[in-house]
Amino acid sequence: MGFTRSTASTDPLLGSRLHIAVKAAIAAAVAWQLGNLLPSPIGDYAYYAPMGAVLAVHPSVAGSVRESVQIFVALVMGAGIGAVFHVLPVPGWAAIGLLVLVAVILAGWDRLGDGRSWVITAALFTYILGNIDTSDFVSGLVGQVSLGAAVGLALTLALPPIPARIARRHLDSVAADVSEQLEGMAKVLRGQTADPEQAWLEVAREVFPDALRLRESFLALDDSLRGNLRARRWRDHVGRRRADAEVVERVAALVENLTYMLGEVQASPRPWLRLGGEAAQSVADTLDELASVVRRLVGDEPIQGSDVQPLAVGVERLSVLVRDTADHGETSFPGAAVVVSLRRILGVLPVPESEEVASPIPPLRAPRRR
Template sequence: MKTTGSTDPLLGSRVHIAVKAAVAAAVAWQVGNLVPPPVGDYAYYAPLGAVLAVHPSVAASLRDSAHLFTALVMGASVGAGFHLLPVPGWAAIGLLVLVAVLLGGWDRLGDQRSWVITAALFTYILGNIDTSDFVSGLVGQVAIGAAIGFTLMLLLPPVPVRVSVKRLENVADLVADQLDALADALVTTRDDEGAPWHDLPHEVQPEALRLRESYAALDDALRGNLRAGRWRAVVAQQRRTADVIERVADLAENLTFMISEVQQSDGPWLRPGGDAARTVADTLHDLAAVVRTLARDQQVAAADAATVTRSVERVSALVAQSLDRGEEAFPGAAVVVSLRRILGALPVTEGAEPPPGIRPLSAPAWPPGRRRRSPGR
């Protein structure tokens, strides 16, 4: 089964980030060389600050620039302080690393914590001739570069909507493929009955979680973004669709594992290729088509919702008949519940009657722990 590939939530916007980082570094180098000595003697640190300040979002750029500046000041202070201690070099290095690593554990520094130890070592080793000049050059030039990088981000802020949309469509296709594969297995008869069920189930949730992270990154990209106004409604709609796809992915994965495990057990629920199996398979194919459409149209047409509803009702009737005949129908009841939960999560076009499924109590949200009420509650 195909996956969405990289775990990078904004994969695809990296080309834009790379171009901005290159421009910011070039400008920072030019500006850094215009600064008079002693700060100007360390112009090679300006491109470093510029590159580190370029991020997928304005908010992240500002946040990391502040963290970077703080970490550099802390590290440079440690390195400069150890120049004043009358201890051998090897002992000073050891103690310096100990102190810098402990200071780097401050949570407020975020991903820039490693620059505490870097700045401390640079200051102690490279700044042994004129420590004050080195510290002012390092901190000053990195600050200049970071300011240039942040300014570029502020003037040309990214809104990686297409990246998130692509991941949304990919995850929806994964879910639909899972449902189609399950349907095909139900109508296919094989000599080795256990073989298809062993290979069929695949975990979809990891990809769904990456989808959630992608939209969390997109939300972050809108903070402080001068172009955010025109995109907020679009992103909000896509976020609602992503929530539905994530829920359906969870239910579809559970449904696939459940049917596969039951079918390969000593008491399978359905006879592959039989009428009952074909009824369930048709329903799964209908659901797969709706999931693919949902990711691209952001809603389900009334006619498609009605088709899926009729399919689910046929499966429900099938299970009810088996109960009337006194047959064991626990797997069938579980399948019907899963199908109705998927049905209840589907958003239909405005004005259309919602499918008679089991509505979710709440919609998924990011970060975990924050729950949004579902529509109508």
């Protein structure tokens, strides 16, 4: 049986785009005005200034600096290539081919990052559009794009976004998805669905891809603090939420694996649990406790040992149940896998070491024969 369902956006900064769009618009307008104030010949190419401004506007100060430098270096490299081919005694068609060959090779330099495409663009623009006065065109292109990039960078420095709310929404969304998945499994195990096989198909879905996007959103949040004048005020808050996100990400991966395993076993001709039975009820109660813990993970207060205690008791109860059925051979294997998964989840929960969650849980083993 195949389970795939994931609807989250692939954009870790979705929600801050309006902020970026407004900054880009302002930067482009300011760059255009300033570009037209420059003396000729640089001022004759003012239409390149808004382009540089838009390219330099970035969600983070560090990203804006990085991309501005990359664009400037790529432009200088490309303009230099175009200027060199202007003076070479090579036919136009051959010059274009060789120019592109050289530009593409040089654009492979890793340090250029996303600005690498400007090596080829600047080289072609310089060769094709700089026929009248190559030096004027090069100075105009590089100067105006650099001016625009400086405006974009300055605006990013003045109005740096901190997408903490976006990262928090992603964190809450993933935690809610995991909790709903656990509660959905518990409902099926209690026999509260009309069509259990269809219910497993609806409950089981890919959660880990969303968790990976959660990680990307916190990486973007970390990047937004670099060079940000407001970083000190936000650093502790972001650190706490990043720790929560790391736990939720790991729990999501384990729960997804647990969901697939239970769904496949219960939908097979030899299901492990009788839906609605005492054992299924015990597993369902434990899954509900885990769902409750996952919801508390993203609360405003740190999770405590008392929050995890009912879950640990439930895992112990399941451990005893599995040990008591160890003589049943392969039919007890899924139970052991469930207990192992739940133990792993308990191991990643951020409970202070000083707080005892539960009495030591003995390892899984078969009852001693007399």
